[in-house]
Amino acid sequence: MSFTVIKHPLILDKLTRMRRKETSSKDFRENLNEIGQLMVYEIFRDVPLSEIEIETPVQKTLGYTITKPVVLIPIIRAGLGMTEGIQTLVPTSRIAHVGLYRNEETLEPVQYYAKPTQDIDKSFVIVVDPMLATGGSASKAISIAKEWGAKNIKFVCLVSVQEGVDRLLKDHPDVDIYTASLDPILNEDGYIVPGLGDAGDRIFGTK
Template sequence: MSNVYASHHPLIAHKLSRLRDKKTEPKKFRELVREIAGLLAYEATADLATVPIEIETPLETMTARQLQEKIGLIPILRAGLGMVEGIWELMPSAEVWHIGLYRDEHTLQPVEYYNKLPVDPRVSVCLILDPMLATGGSATATADILKRWGVTKIKFVGLIAAPEGIKAMQEAHPDIDIFIAAIDDHLNERAYIVPGLGDAGDRQFGTG
């Protein structure tokens, strides 16, 4: 799993434990998703390219650094929406482009229903955002879409992954790094991550 980065940060571990708790209500659940997403994005963007710029501090002129690459956030609807705000707080200039996919309950395959990407990409780095990397179907399909769009630097940022989803993503897109808060045990017969946290979309939006 050389391209999989499971966080060992104690803040993430603490917040994730509260996120998993079935007693956590939607408002607090949304807050935790936002906070964990921001912490993971901090780790996922550690290798972004910068360029030197000349600035003036209150004391003197100096050479500082600014980001060279333009970032796009790609939340997979609907559960990925909750991760955007936490990352926007760190990178307010990031563009957000939505991809709508749902998992067919019979085939467990992703079905695309929404895609409003412009004709040509305006960003050089894309972060795919989805709380759960379960079967890997939605993540791999989104990566396919982004590569056809013309983006070459893509990363996946999620909260919890199953080994099955990681394997699917690595086989389909071995060049995409995976940043995750935790790797769980397995998928159950309904393709839910165990022990997991239930349906991330339902728990965020109170629709469960």
């Protein structure tokens, strides 16, 4: 398993825009989509390729194509905010869904929805959620993906803390983690500090 913080200047600039409390839902969503696109380059660095023969306007030549199907698994609802950006660059990807909410007393995830795709066991699977806080929701979603047969799994988030990273390292040592920021701490309510607030609320304008 690897843990990668993608510190590209464009990502850092857009993440700073998202952290500002005065940023509108529209600007928050747009920057989130753009960060998702920028992170794709690193996430897909080791994706398997097959050599194929094609014909250009000049002659036949050899090219490359992604070998495995790609499946995105956003954790509903906030994970939906990163999915569009990734799918823009990987338009053939399919989308499974996992719906989880956090019990505010125990801070543990509760499942209320799960819908897989076909051939997930043969796919390059990316579980997506903007926040990796306690790690409970991410770990649960990855467990669900594994129950469906997924083997080649990566977890992608925007902001993380060490506690959540450690939880995934313990529960799923075979899953690579990608994030745009490792923030210092969780507060007593289980929110990332400094973080960017409740990602779902800011994406959908519900607060």
